[in-house]
Amino acid sequence: MSEDKLVIGVIGSGTMGAGIVQVAATSGHRVLLHDNNKEALSFAMDGIEKILNRLVEKERMQESEAKDAFARIHPIEEITDFHECGLIIEAIVENLEVKQNLFSNLEDIVEDDCIMATNTSSLSITSIAASCQLSERVVGIHFFNPAPLMPLVEIIPAIQTSPEVLGNSKNLIDSWGKTTVVAKDTPGFIVNRVARPFYGEALRIYDEGMADIPTIDWAMKELGGFRMGPFTLMDYIGNDINYAVTETVFKEFFYDPRYKPSFTQKRMVEAQRLGKKSGKGYYDYNDDAEQPEAIKDETLGKQILNRVVSMLINEAVDALFLKIATKEDLDLAMTKGVNYPKGLLKWADEIGLDNVLSRLEALYEEYGEDRYRPSPLLKKMVANNQTFY
Ligand SMILES: NC(=O)c1ccc[n+]([C@@H]2O[C@H](COP(=O)([O-])OP(=O)(O)OC[C@H]3O[C@@H](n4cnc5c(N)ncnc54)[C@H](O)[C@@H]3O)[C@@H](O)[C@H]2O)c1
Numbered sequence: 106m107s108e109d110k111l112v113i114g115v116i117g118s119g120t121m122g123a124g125i126v127q128v129a130a131t132s133g134h135r136v137l138l139h140d141n142n143k144e145a146l147s148f149a150m151d152g153i154e155k156i157l158n159r160l161v162e163k164e165r166m167q168e169s170e171a172k173d174a175f176a177r178i179h180p181i182e183e184i185t186d187f188h189e190c191g192l193i194i195e196a197i198v199e200n201l202e203v204k205q206n207l208f209s210n211l212e213d214i215v216e217d218d219c220i221m222a223t224n225t226s227s228l229s230i231t232s233i234a235a236s237c238q239l240s241e242r243v244v245g246i247h248f249f250n251p252a253p254l255m256p257l258v259e260i261i262p263a264i265q266t267s268p269e270v271l272g273n274s275k276n277l278i279d280s281w282g283k284t285t286v287v288a289k290d291t292p293g294f295i296v297n298r299v300a301r302p303f304y305g306e307a308l309r310i311y312d313e314g315m316a317d318i319p320t321i322d323w324a325m326k327e328l329g330g331f332r333m334g335p336f337t338l339m340d341y342i343g344n345d346i347n348y349a350v351t352e353t354v355f356k357e358f359f360y361d362p363r364y365k366p367s368f369t370q371k372r373m374v375e376a377q378r379l380g381k382k383s384g385k386g387y388y389d390y391n392d393d394a395e396q397p398e399a400i401k402d403e404t405l406g407k408q409i410l411n412r413v414v415s416m417l418i419n420e421a422v423d424a425l426f427l428k429i430a431t432k433e434d435l436d437l438a439m440t441k442g443v444n445y446p447k448g449l450l451k452w453a454d455e456i457g458l459d460n461v462l463s464r465l466e467a468l469y470e471e472y473g474e475d476r477y478r479p480s481p482l483l484k485k486m487v488a489n490n491q492t493f494y
Contacts, residue, residue, distance in 0.1 A: 110133050110134050110135070111134060111190070111191030111192055111277070112134065112135045112136075112137065112189050112190045112191055113129040113134045113135070113136045113137070113190060113191070113192050113193070113194070114136075114137045114138075114139070114187045114190035114192070114193035114194070115129070115136060115137070115138045115139070115193070115194050115196065116138075116139050116140070116184065116187075116193065116194070116195045116196065116197055116207065116211075117139075117140060117195060117196035117197035117198070117224075118138050118139070118140035118145050118146050118148075118149035118150075118180075119140075119145065119149070119196065119197075120250060120251075121196040121224050121248060121250060121252060122138065122140070122149065122194075122196035122197075122224075123138075123149040123152055123153055124248065124250070124251050124252030124253050125194055125196060125224065125248055125252050126138050126149070126153060126178055127153050127156060127157070127174075127252070127253045128248075128252055128253050128281055128283075129281065130153075130174040130175070130177045130178045131157075131166075131170070131174045131253075132280065132281040132282070133177075134177065135177045135179070136177055136178045136179065137179050137181045137186060137187060137190060138150075138178060138179065138180050138181060139180075139181045139182070139183075139184055139186075139187070141197075143182070146180050146182075147180070149180075150178070150180050153175065153178065154175055156253070157171040157174060157175055158171065184207075184210065184211060184214060185214055187211065187214055187215060188214050188215060188216070190215060190219055191218070191219055191220065192219065192220045192222065192274070192277065193211060193215065193219060193220070193221050193222065194222045194223075194224055194246055195207060195208070195221070195222065195223045195224060195225075196224040199225060199226065199227060199228065201228050201232060201233070204223060204225065204228065204233050204236075205232070205233060205235075205236035206236070208221060208223075208233055208234075208236045208237050208243065209236045209237065212237050212238060212239065217239060217242075218242075219242065220242055220244060220270055220273065220274055221237065221242055221243050221244075222243070222244050222245065222246040222274065223243070223244075223245055223246070224245075224246060224247055224248055225245065225247070226247065226297065226350070227292065227293070227297075227350070227353045227354075227357070229263075229290055230243065230244065230245040230261050230262070230263040230266075230290045231263040231264045231265065231290050233263070234263040234264075234265045234266065235265070240263065240265035240266075241265050241266060241267035241270060242266075242267070242270055243263055243265065243266060243270075244260065244261065244262055244263065244266050244270050244271060244274050245259070245260065245261030245262075245263070245290065245294070246258060246259075246260060246261075246274055246278060247259040247260075247261060247288075247294060249296070249442055255441075255442065256282075256283055256284045256441045257283070257284050257285075257286065257296070257437070257438060257441040257442035258278050258283045258284070258285050258286075259285075259286055259287075259288045259294045259295055259296065259438065259442075260274055260275050260278065260285050260286070260287050260288070261287070261288050261289070261290050261294055262287070262290065263290055264290065271287070275287065284437060284441045286430060286434035286435075286437050286438045287430060287431075287434060288429055288430050288434070288438075289427075289428060289429045289430065291427075291429055292353070292354050292357035292358055293350070293354045293357075294429075295424065295429060295430050295434065295435060295438040295439075295442070296438050296439065296442040296443055297350055297354065298354065298420065298424060298429070299417065299420045299421050299424055299435065299438070299439060299449065300417075300439070300443055301351065301354060301363075301364055301420065302413060302416035302417050302419075302420055303325075303331075303335050303338075303413060303417060303443075304335050304338075304339055304347060304351065304370075305351065305364070305365070305366075305367065305416075306412060306413045306416045306417075307321050307325070307334075307335035307336065307409075307413055308335075308367035308369055308370055309367065310409055310412065310413070311336075311369065312367060312368075312369055315405075315408075315409070316400070316405060316409055317397070317399075317400070318336045318387050318388075318397070319336075319396075319397045319398060319399040319400075320399045320400045320401075320402075320405065320406070320409070321334060321335065321336065321409055322334020322335065322336050322337050322399065323399035323401060323406065324399075324405070324406035324407070324409040324410050325409070325410060325413060327401075327406070328403070328406045328407060328410050329410045329413075329414065329446065330446035330447075331444075331445065331446060332444045332446075335413075336386075336387040336388070337387075337388070339370070339380060339386065339387065340380030340381050340386035340387050340388055340390075341380060341381055342380070343379050343380050343381075343382055344370060344373045344374050344378065344379050344380050344386055344387075345374050345379050347370070348366060348370050348371060348373075348374045351364065351366045351367075351370070352366050361475075362474060362475045362476045363420075363475065363476045363478075365476065373386065373387070411464060412464070412468070414449075414452065414456070415461050415464040415465055415468075416465075416477075417449050418449050418450070418452060418453045418456075418461050418483075419461070419465055419479060419480055419483060420449075421435050421436075421439070421449035421450055421453075422450070422453065422480040422482050422483045422486075423480035423482065423483075425450065425482060426480050426481060426482035432450050432493055432494075435448070435449065435450060436448020436449065436450050436451055450493040450494070451493065451494060453493060454492045454493050454494055458483060458486050458487050458491070458492065459487050461483065462479055462483050462484065462487045465477055465478075465479040465483070466479060
């Protein structure tokens, strides 16, 4: 590996930090890893070594490659050792004040041209950048879990970020074999914003008794081509985690009713029915549990699918309308970040924008709720007979 590769610093050696370290080290970088909890740091080092060894066993990596990658990773006890880093990615606890303190302390240690990135899922990049003197060097680099396996990385410039820092960050992460998309610094960035109706509308359909849980999952998976139905996916993510993201997005959007959380999901969290990890969620994961059957009624299934997909498309169109990302990046984010069967804007073209609009207008008319308001861009494009591609 070339000697001129940037030294990468990663702070926080939990789920995300450990994954990011693995990606950077296998891409040939020397990586310094710090955590303020020594046990977490040694746990992460052991974990990374095990994963690399498993990749060798599965013949996905040569033994020498794995050994070299592991040898490039250095656990570091003091952040003062980060002075040689060209890029630092922070993946510590999701707390604004703690992150701001870290960034402000780091700035006294690193060179002026060091890029300082945060992996935050829900905080504003701009607010983190504001803790730095040279705030133009701060950027969001948002990996998905598990970082070594998920191809998508969202790059989020703060208001202060320089175009050079944005471009260099994007090029570097691209060189690690990732698919990068650029997102505006708004709640949920692309994926965690646009995906909300996949859960929210499915919950709403269930809440109002249009269909039961296995039937909604069956419709989305078998008729829609999604890899998992929404309830199976929520159980997999963890209902506590999914609820927390939903609540944060709702609050951050100044309580826009479109993102309103569901009482059903809240109650699941209160009952500790967190999903797979707790043995019970929308489904029962105990070995002897009987699994409920879907009612495989195609007419009902298509109604469910059309309603959820129309809501997803509306969210993607509105994100384009508000310049959260380009149409290409919006579609890439959903196919690479959450494995949707198609980009939502491409899907809208296939269904016909007029069909999507009339479904949304029917929902809006029926419920009189703002969550179903069609995006102004969708209306304009239908009026002008336009398509996205
Ligand atoms: N878990 C996910 O699915 C996911 C996905 C994308 C982004 N994120 C974001 O990544 C960040 C980390 O999430 P995670 O799930 O890896 O968390 P985690 O709890 O698994 O790990 C966080 C680590 O940071 C350490 N830490 C806390 N404060 C620190 C400090 N001041 N200095 C040094 N180390 C400190 C902790 O000891 C812990 O080991 C968060 O900002 C989160 O929003 C998480």
